[in-house]
Amino acid sequence: MEKLERYEPLVEEFDAFLDACQRPLPSVVRVNTIKATPERARAALDDEGVGWTGREWSDAVLELDTDNPGSTWASYHGWIHGQEEVSAIPAEVLAPEPGERVWDACAAPGSKTTQLAALMDDEGLVVANDNNLGRLSALRFNTERLGVTNTAVTNTDSRNFSLKPFDFDSFDKALVDVPCSCEGTIRKNPTTLDDWSLNHVRSVAGVQKGILTRAIQATKEGGTVVYSTCTFAPEENEAVLDYALDAEDCRLVEFDFPLDSRPGVTEFEDESYDESVRKAKRFYPHHNDTGGFFCAKLEVTG
């Protein structure tokens, strides 16, 4: 926990934040609307005697009163998929529509890819890329288990992603849910911070800059790019946005999201960032009883 002390200047009610980070997460699933309506998924859980609590912001997100949602008929049929509540934010913010072409730059193991496909009613094309061949098998397993048929899976480094295999030259939208130091997942995995180091944060931030700039380049003018991490580190959040604002033709845009959040920060330690990064949102564990998350919405302007 002492590794999180550096965020004390950023986080209100810091003790409540630290306390929340030490509590286990609720067991949350997303209803896969490609295979079942939320009503039918809830009915299947009722039939099995598995209790659930809805979420006001989405009828597809349910908290279950079991630690093992995989051991339900609803899961066997691919009607529900274990996915942490904040992890369901960026696809909702990207809001892809049926028929669009969407790039999921860091797709494995596929929770967000399958959510994008569901939001598109499985129509259009999701190009799901990941650089890690081992993790691609989990991605492929999940897309097929959830009945997704509008996804093409590629295996390259997103920093050098090429559209050459495809017969179009830009995406309508891109989801950039980058590899990060994962500080926000400590409630799921208490050993997350054991290997934390500032050097790791800096090195992963470099990769994040490369992926985000490529995503902006690969998205059409007027298109949307959503950038997200599950970490609190401004080096991986606001600093990466600040870099992209300088390097590429894009701007940050406001968005509403019906969970409690705080704006992106413009100053941290000795650094300061573009004022517009305040349009990004920081989700803290003690505000909504979730993991930690960061999400920003960009518009491509050139």
Next chain:
Amino acid sequence: MTEQSNGGPTGDAPTNDGQQFDRLPATADDREVEGRATREEVLDWWDQRFAIRPETFEEYSFWEKGKGKIWILHGEVSSPIRIEALGMKFLRTRQEHWKPTTNAVQRFGREATKNVVELTREEARRFVRGEDQELDWDGDWGYLVATHDLAGEREPLGVGLFVHGELKSLVPKGRQRDL
């Protein structure tokens, strides 16, 4: 290394290339790769075997990558295409009896009205554990859509193989559950 599979410079007959997805030819007249299933044959097969109407797949394209492995994509991309996966693995051809995948049957099997076996909850549990079981079935032998009732409607569990009075579960290891 030849530039592409469809007609190399030496004039050899085109063959299947396991590194790329090729769109299935529409009909036998359009077939260039020997032994490759056609779109028409795939649609006929689902219609004949499970009475799933060809219109069901109007918006889908079919692809082969890996010998006899047919994939289904909602929509179109250019062919051939060298990527890791495209849509969903759908059907295994190039063997005596074509075999649908568990995921395809879960996704499209609700439409089936023929060769569908309805299991009790206990039979369904055995089926998803991957166990074979005796079954009173006087229909066709071969691949069946196994279903059970969930939340008030029939829902496909996967593919069963019925032979000699026994329903073999073909649920792959990674999809099996103890429920």
